[in-house]
Amino acid sequence: MAGLEDLYREIILDHYRTPRNRGELEAPAVSAEGHNPLCGDEIRIFIDVKDGLVSDVRFNGSGCSISQSSASMMTTAVKGKPVEQVRAIVKRFKQMMTIDEDENSSIDESINLGDLEALQGVVKFPVRIKCATLGWNTLLDALVESDK
Amino acid sequence: MTFDVTTIRKDFPVLHRLVNDKPLVYLDSANTSQKPQVVIDALSHFMETGYAPINRSAYQLAAKATDAYEATRSALATFINAPKANEVVFTKNATEALNLVIMSWGQANLKAGDTVLLTHMEHHANIVPWHMLVAERGIQLRWVPLTSDGQLDLTNLDELLKGVKAFSFTSMSNVLGTINPVQHLCAAAHKAGAITIVDACQSVPHQPTDVQKLGADFMVFSSHKMCGPSGVGVLWGRESLLEAMPPFLGGGNMIADVRLDGFTTAEVPAKFEAGTPAIAEVVALSSAVQYLTQVGMHNVRQHEIELSTYVLNTLNARFGDDITIHGPINPELRGATFSFAFRGIHPHDLSQVLDQTNVCVRAGHHCAKPLMKILGANATVRASFYLYNTTQEVDALADALDSASDIF
Ligand SMILES: Cc1ncc(COP(=O)(O)O)c(C=O)c1O
Numbered sequence: 001m002a003g004l005e006d007l008y009r010e011i012i013l014d015h016y017r018t019p020r021n022r023g024e025l026e027a028p029a030v031s032a033e034g035h036n037p038l039c040g041d042e043i044r045i046f047i048d049v050k051d052g053l054v055s056d057v058r059f060n061g062s063g064c065s066i067s068q069s070s071a072s073m074m075t076t077a078v079k080g081k082p083v084e085q086v087r088a089i090v091k092r093f094k095q096m097m098t099i100d101e102d103e104n105s106s107i108d109e110s111i112n113l114g115d116l117e118a119l120q121g122v123v124k125f126p127v128r129i130k131c132a133t134l135g136w137n138t139l140l141d142a143l144v145e146s147d148k
Numbered sequence: 149m150t151f152d153v154t155t156i157r158k159d160f161p162v163l164h165r166l167v168n169d170k171p172l173v174y175l176d177s178a179n180t181s182q183k184p185q186v187v188i189d190a191l192s193h194f195m196e197t198g199y200a201p202i203n204r205s206a207y208q209l210a211a212k213a214t215d216a217y218e219a220t221r222s223a224l225a226t227f228i229n230a231p232k233a234n235e236v237v238f239t240k241n242a243t244e245a246l247n248l249v250i251m252s253w254g255q256a257n258l259k260a261g262d263t264v265l266l267t268h269m270e271h272h273a274n275i276v277p278w279h280m281l282v283a284e285r286g287i288q289l290r291w292v293p294l295t296s297d298g299q300l301d302l303t304n305l306d307e308l309l310k311g312v313k314a315f316s317f318t319s320m321s322n323v324l325g326t327i328n329p330v331q332h333l334c335a336a337a338h339k340a341g342a343i344t345i346v347d348a349c350q351s352v353p354h355q356p357t358d359v360q361k362l363g364a365d366f367m368v369f370s371s372h373k374m375c376g377p378s379g380v381g382v383l384w385g386r387e388s389l390l391e392a393m394p395p396f397l398g399g400g401n402m403i404a405d406v407r408l409d410g411f412t413t414a415e416v417p418a419k420f421e422a423g424t425p426a427i428a429e430v431v432a433l434s435s436a437v438q439y440l441t442q443v444g445m446h447n448v449r450q451h452e453i454e455l456s457t458y459v460l461n462t463l464n465a466r467f468g469d470d471i472t473i474h475g476p477i478n479p480e481l482r483g484a485t486f487s488f489a490f491r492g493i494h495p496h497d498l499s500q501v502l503d504q505t506n507v508c509v510r511a512g513h514h515c516a517k518p519l520m521k522i523l524g525a526n527a528t529v530r531a532s533f534y535l536y537n538t539t540q541e542v543d544a545l546a547d548a549l550d551s552a553s554d555i556f
Pocket of ligand 1: 178179241242243244271273274318320321322347349350370381515
């Protein structure tokens with residue numbers, strides 16, 4: 001059986017205790033809201049897209065250590081990156097979470113997930129995959145908003 | 149029969165299984181209960197020896213199956229002291245039973261501007277169908293608020309009931325454990341000219357039920373929470389009310405006649421039982437009813453009061469201000485279902501840690517999001533106890549809680 005140490009890695013707990021980029025962004029930044037119907041977690045992701053770059057990103061809401069730390073790590077991973085690269089990181093993360101819908105897509109090894117690799121252990125706790133991906137799916141929704 | 153939890157536990161095979169070499173501590177019975185051997189045997193025995201369609205075929209096997217199915221109806225009528233067995237309607241779960249009564253009775257009796265009274269502690273199954281009627285026919289909803297200790301605030305009940313057509317409420321909160329004064333609420337509703345729908349999912353499995361004494365008009369509950377199989381819900385209603393209601397689902401079994409230009413319905417309860425039901429599950433439910441009757445519902449209630457007392461004493465003594473237990477502190481006013489917040493640890497994380505020692509609790513909004521909002525939480529952890537739970541399991545819960553603090 002997978003032990004809790006696989007799930008609650010120190011870096012994860014660190015982002016949970018001291019979340020990065022927590023807060024809100026004013027318009028013209030856009031936002032999207034995500035819910036985890038299973039546990040009632042709520043998250044809102046704000047992004048500011050300028051000249052094809054995600055120039056700033058924030059999140060707020062409430063949720064478990066996995067959803068909150070994953071969102072926090074996500075913000076540090078995508079901030080300042082071109083939209084296309086952000087989408088690639090999201091895809092790579094979803095592949096790691098085994099929920100990439102495109103089964104034929106190959107893994108883009110050039111993308112380094114860095115600290116996010118710590119979330120790999122979540123896969124051993126399938127119920128928690130939804131927690132880990134909540135912020136990421138919401139980020140995709142926010143990107144759609146920013147295209148409008 | 150005297151109540152002995154050690155003997156009771158022998159009847160529930162799953163409680164003896166080890167998970168990762170450790171015993172199972174099942175504290176999620178408000179969600180769904182475990183099954184005694186007699187129910188498991190009844191299910192497989194019927195499948196092996198008696199399975200056949202009901203109400204449709206003349207051969208002996210089918211006639212016997214129909215008898216067994218109807219025997220459960222009678223057993224349930226006795227269990228809740230319903231005047232007549234044909235007032236008991238089988239559905240697929242309590243949610244469907246609530247939808248049936250809300251939609252059917254609502255269609256016949258509610259028009260735009262009519263008001264229905266609910267409470268702030270309802271399960272989504274007793275909220276969403278009403279919202280659907282709001283959208284469909286412009287009815288209005290009113291709500292009984294809560295006191296700070298999670299009881300219904302009945303200060304303005306008569307005012308709230310003024311002009312109300314129906315009062316639909318839970319007999320026991322699946323989140324707070326609060327047991328509501330059903331008899332009093334039914335009497336007040338009737339005085340105001342309203343009918344009552346009682347969501348008794350959390351009380352029928354745990355204490356004696358007498359629909360006549362309670363004075364309810366409709367009552368719903370689920371087989372799977374009372375030691376029976378899943379796939380079966382129960383609606384009880386006064387015969388005259390059921391007869392005056394239009395059918396809910398249309399199809400086989402619910403008709404007296406079908407022509408090219410229309411249909412006439414069968415008598416109650418067939419009118420509300422369209423299609424092939426969960427035949428074997430209904431049959432096995434009768435063994436659950438028999439089992440609970442033999443144990444004695446007064447004994448079940450007494451055991452749960454003792455457990456509740458132990459839970460409150462233990463958790464408060466060990467954790468003091470680190471734990472916030474929602475709902476009434478008097479064990480006489482509550483069932484053995486406890487939602488709580490613990491040391492700021494998110495419920496999802498907490499339940500994950502408890503699972504390491506096989507302590508099975510529910511984390512989430514418990515299908516009562518409006519209530520969660522009032523509690524100021526997105527989620528809680530809920531430990532719920534039943535006739536087979538022990539004080540040792542309360543200790544196991546407390547030990548597991550303690551270990552969670554080391555991580556976060
Ligand atoms: C108070 C209450 N009402 C309704 C329900 C719905 O029951 P079911 O899931 O069997 O339809 C439940 C159980 O989940 C409940 O606790």
